[in-house]
Amino acid sequence: MHGIVGIIAGRGDSGADWTVSGDVGGDIIEERLKLVSHLTTILYTTASFLGIIGMLIKNSIYPKRRKDMKDKVKGLVIGVLIGSLLTGATAFAGTNTKISVVMENVKMMFNGVHKSTTQSIVYNGNLYVPAKTAAQTMGESFTYDGKSKTASFGTKSGTxxxxxxxxxxxxxxxxxxxxxxxxxxxxxxxxxxxxxxxxxxxxxxxxxxxxxxxxxxxxxxxxxxxxxxxxxxxxxxxxxxxxxxxxxxxxxxxxxxxxxxxxxxxxxxxxxxxxxxxxxxxxxxxxxxxxxxxxxxxxxxxxxxxxx
Incomplete structure (x- = not known):
């Protein structure tokens, strides 16, 4: 940013006051503007992602209040943000992974008897159903131990x-x-x-x-x-x-x-x-x-x- 005169004031390691001015100061301002731009991108992307999650939660809790929502939402694309910020005035690095899923209301049948209907995900030809719902459909209890990463169906054994x-x-x-x-x-x-x-x-x-x-x-x-x-x-x-x-x-x-x-x-x-x-x-x-x-x-x- 040649032609911009910037002044940055501070205190050096020796304790003496220091200033940076002229073109050098302009370069520093340019770097800081770049950092602000990166941070703005992060906030915008994160807000968009949270908006999608909020929409999904709202629709699952209040399905009858949204007459314009169909039971099947095809082509829903969820962006998963994977990013990291390094310490200091360094650049933002991130990648986006997108997956397309279909939300469907699936009838849960057990031995020919309709037990419940639950919203499930279809992805790559596979049906993903909440584990707890599947267990209850079969008349079994379900628990998940996050510490040991163990899902238990039916009677949970001891240690x-x-x-x-x-x-x-x-x-x-x-x-x-x-x-x-x-x-x-x-x-x-x-x-x-x-x-x-x-x-x-x-x-x-x-x-x-x-x-x-x-x-x-x-x-x-x-x-x-x-x-x-x-x-x-x-x-x-x-x-x-x-x-x-x-x-x-x-x-x-x-x-x-x-x-x-x-x-x-x-x-x-x-x-x-x-x-x-x-x-x-x-x-x-x-x-x-x-x-x-x-x-x-x-x-x-x-x-x-x-x-x-």
Whole structure:
């Protein structure tokens, strides 16, 4: 901004008064005007965004007062502002991400019965329904724990740990035949019993044709009396659903048998397990095959939890 004479007064580090004038002062004023322009853009964009949100909230609360609003608002574009301001007299940097959604009144049906109608979002061919509404439609309660980022449908279990996230004390048998959370070959393959997949649990490979004396494996845990229940689902993984072998699971607490299930066959539905482990110091889980003749069988303890 040549030709503008500006005077900026202040105090330097040495304590002496200082001034900047002439063209240099004009450059500083230009920079400040740029900053003011950027700040104005931020405020305008933010106000526009809040206006859209306010409109959506108002229409959802007072639908009958707006006769000109249709049930379906097509082509609604929501701008999401992502920006940052750096300290000092630096420039504003920001990007806009826009998504197009359709708001629709969706009938919530459960077992053929109309339970409610709720406003939902359709985006990229997917329907997004409020989780609480979906749970209530099915007659279940819903809670969300923001701290653990956990959504719970139905009866909320108490404090628990997945067994595959608890450090084990020891394994007896062929160690590399015990798998936690999922199989390793192929890597990440989920434990599956009668088409039911489990994101957590323990899987064991027994009576493989490449080994002998591999009909039994056990995993020990030091509970030190800190838990009350061991729950989960037991059965034979679908990979060996056609095996002629049979499997067993035995749960022991401090050497005493607490639970036993024998003659598990491939293709059988998973069976729920609920074992009282109150006061147990050492927990032992035993996986056993009925044969040791190379008739592989994979036994699974799915969704295994230790609850306090």
């Amino acid at each position: 628990f740990k997945y067994l595959d996230e608890v450090s084990y004390a020891r394994i007896d048998g062929i160690v590399d035949r015990v798998y936690f959370k999922n199989w390793e070959n192929p890597k990440g393959l989920k434990f599956t019993i009668a088409n039911q997949k489990y994101l957590h649990g323990i899987g064991t490979i027994l009576d493989n044709y490449t080994y002998t004396k591999d009909e039994l494996l056990s995993v020990d845990y030091n509970l030190n009396g800190g838990y009350k229940k061991l729950t989960g689902f037991i059965g034979i993984d679908d990979y060996t659903r056609n095996s002629t072998n049979a499997g067993s699971i035995v749960i022991k607490g401090d050497g005493e048998e607490l639970f036993r299930k024998d003659e598990m066959k491939g293709g059988d539905m998973p069976e729920s397990m609920n074992v009282d482990v109150t006061g147990v110091l050492k927990l032992q889980i035993i996986f056993e095959s009925a044969l040791d003749k190379g008739e592989q069988i994979d036994i699974v303890l799915g969704e295994a939890k230790l609850s306090k």
